[in-house]
Amino acid sequence: MKDKKIYLSSPHLSCKEQIYVNEAFETNWIAPMGPNVIGFEAALETYLGNGNHVAALSSGTAVLHLALILLGVKKDDEVICQSMTFAASANPIAYLGATPIFVDSEPETWNICPNHLEEAIKHRISKGKKPKAIIAVHLYGMPFKVEEIKKISEKYEIPIIEDSAEALGSRYKNQKCGTFGAFSVLSFNGNKIITTSGGGALVSRNLKHKEKAEFLAAQARDVAPHYQHSEIGYNYALSNISAGIGRGQMEVLDKYVELRRKMNQFYTEIFHKKEGITVFAEPNADYFSNHWLSCILVDAKVAGFSSEEIRVEMAQNNIECRPLWKPLHLQPVFKNAPYYGETVSEKLFEIGLCLPSGSNLDDAAKSRIEDVLKHFTQS
Numbered sequence: 253m254k255d256k257k258i259y260l261s262s263p264h265l266s267c268k269e270q271i272y273v274n275e276a277f278e279t280n281w282i283a284p285m286g287p288n289v290i291g292f293e294a295a296l297e298t299y300l301g302n303g304n305h306v307a308a309l310s311s312g313t314a315v316l317h318l319a320l321i322l323l324g325v326k327k328d329d330e331v332i333c334q335s336m337t338f339a340a341s342a343n344p345i346a347y348l349g350a351t352p353i354f355v356d357s358e359p360e361t362w363n364i365c366p367n368h369l370e371e372a373i374k375h376r377i378s379k380g381k382k383p384k385a386i387i388a389v390h391l392y393g394m395p396f397k398v399e400e401i402k403k404i405s406e407k408y409e410i411p412i413i414e415d416s417a418e419a420l421g422s423r424y425k426n427q428k429c430g431t432f433g434a435f436s437v438l439s440f441n442g443n444k445i446i447t448t449s450g451g452g453a454l455v456s457r458n459l460k461h462k463e464k465a466e467f468l469a470a471q472a473r474d475v476a477p478h479y480q481h482s483e484i485g486y487n488y489a490l491s492n493i494s495a496g497i498g499r500g501q502m503e504v505l506d507k508y509v510e511l512r513r514k515m516n517q518f519y520t521e522i523f524h525k526k527e528g529i530t531v532f533a534e535p536n537a538d539y540f541s542n543h544w545l546s547c548i549l550v551d552a553k554v555a556g557f558s559s560e561e562i563r564v565e566m567a568q569n570n571i572e573c574r575p576l577w578k579p580l581h582l583q584p585v586f587k588n589a590p591y592y593g594e595t596v597s598e599k600l601f602e603i604g605l606c607l608p609s610g611s612n613l614d615d616a617a618k619s620r621i622e623d624v625l626k627h628f629t630q631s
């Protein structure tokens with residue numbers, strides 16, 4: 253019999269979710285919004301602290317879409333976006349008929365490069381169009397260079413949309429990711445550090461933003477006994493059932509961050525003696541990553557094999573690994589979008605690999621992973 257598949261990152265339920273979901277059934281709150289949504293938002297607000305306001309919505313992608321709308325992004329506007337990220341970071345720019353301007357990464361955090369960001373802003377302004385927003389991502393849970401990016405955002409007065417979809421539980425200088433941007437985005441998709449099966453949240457320092465997002469997400473109904481609309485609305489609310497799962501997950505979030513970080517430690521120990529392989533790690537003590545996914549870079553010339561060879565052998569053993577995000581400026585769908593940078597993200601894509609990182613990987617799974625990786629570390 254074939255061994256059970258080991259996934260990169262699969263949902264990890266505690267037993268608390270069921271209690272909140274049952275409550276939704278028992279009280280017949282089978283609807284978008286409801287007590288679980290309010291409870292989930294409150295749990296996130298407590299977790300993030302510092303007067304942050306949270307609107308729980310149907311997906312991280314929906315949150316990015318609404319954040320762009322709240323910043324007034326319209327057709328033919330330009331929005332800067334980190335190139336090395338999941339397509340969902342940039343797709344909502346296209347929903348609005350605006351143009352993404354992609355920027356390369358720097359090699360320390362793999363996130364948006366401050367130098368190329370400034371170059372892009374200056375060049376776009378010189379062409380007569382000031383970008384409306386900067387979408388910066390904490391990739392794989394690693395905080396981007398928060399201070400440098402914020403400085404540029406302030407200098408040119410272009411707000412940051414902080415894509416923290418992968419970074420709930422991460423910190424920069426002890427401040428939690430999801431609290432840095434003009435708007436911050438969380439995701440609770442099935443593969444993220446905590447899940448609601450599908451869901452997201454908009455985080456803002458301003459209560460009005462939360463209220464406006466919730467208004468737009470619930471079809472933009474004006475106050476009236478009949479259905480009255482003065483704006484285009486969306487159906488982006490979170491289900492009360494999904495939010496019940498989220499409430500349960502919030503109770504184990506800190507534990508899951510620790511377990512993901514232990515997976516990173518596990519790989520660091522496996523590879524520490526192998527030349528040519530580096531495990532992605534925080535550049536210094538200012539950074540604290542939730543290590544949503546543990547990633548390695550393989551210098552094939554030094555190691556004697558490529559990241560692809562590891563991926564294939566792991567797949568043969570029913571263990572899922574995946575190359576890093578393919579930079580969006582290389583994606584066919586974005587081929588006409590302007591790009592600023594060199595080849596940092598391209599190179600990362602070429603030699604990088606994401607390894608199984610779930611908080612639910614037990615000793616048996618780890619030992620299967622280790623057995624396959626031993627072929628490589630001992631070659």
Ligand SMILES: *Cc1c(COP(=O)(O)O)cnc(C)c1O
Pocket residue numbers: 310311312313314337338340341389415417418438439440441450451452
């Ligand atoms: C998952 C993810 C999103 C989108 O979130 P969904 O909830 O799946 O819509 C956006 N950005 C990044 C970087 C992600 O990893």
